[in-house]
Amino acid sequence: DAGVTQSPTHLIKTRGQQVTLRCSPISGHKSVSWYQQVLGQGPQFIFQYYEKEERGRGNFPDRFSARQFPNYSSELNVNALLLGDSALYLCASSSTTGVNTEAFFGQGTRLTVV
């Protein structure tokens, strides 16, 4: 079975540009969450989507947005990139929401802003 797949694995962007990161959840999983992991820190929650609806939002500026598609895949968009947006972006999928369902993480997308 394929796990959570994220694309691209690495990318480099310039300050002020926009970026789109993609995530395909495990087959049958309807919930996708996004986390930002800055070097030397633990992951920070950005968004959670379930059945195409936003179910949670972390403390991130409006430059960050996301959506979930009918096939449950998801995109994370970041506008007007800042140097501080450089991080590993992790996607996690779970069959549903709530603490009783395990979240499975992808390998992440390493974003470097120069």
Add this chain to the structure above:
Amino acid sequence: AQSVTQLDSQVPVFEEAPVELRCNYSSSVSVYLFWYVQYPNQGLQLLLKYLSGSTLVKGINGFEAEFNKSQTSFHLRKPSVHISDTAEYFCAVTMRGSQGNLIFGKGTKLSVKP
């Protein structure tokens, strides 16, 4: 608000020695607790979780953790480590009744030496 403190940023240990990685949390409501492991250039993998019941939780790869409500701690232990346990370990918490969004500590790098 909830927060997680991992008291040691790095823990060096010799192979076959016991290890304890410390985690304390703060929360005004009941929480669920998790330990994740992150190998280099990979996503996060769930080691174990405490939802309710017995305060001693056993996980994968021989790890276990004990929930101590009075000390608000959830320390991770392994009686004998292997070289392959070298990785970064994250303690995380989520609130009872939440959608399952995780709040992570900053991580502890475990280095196992021969």
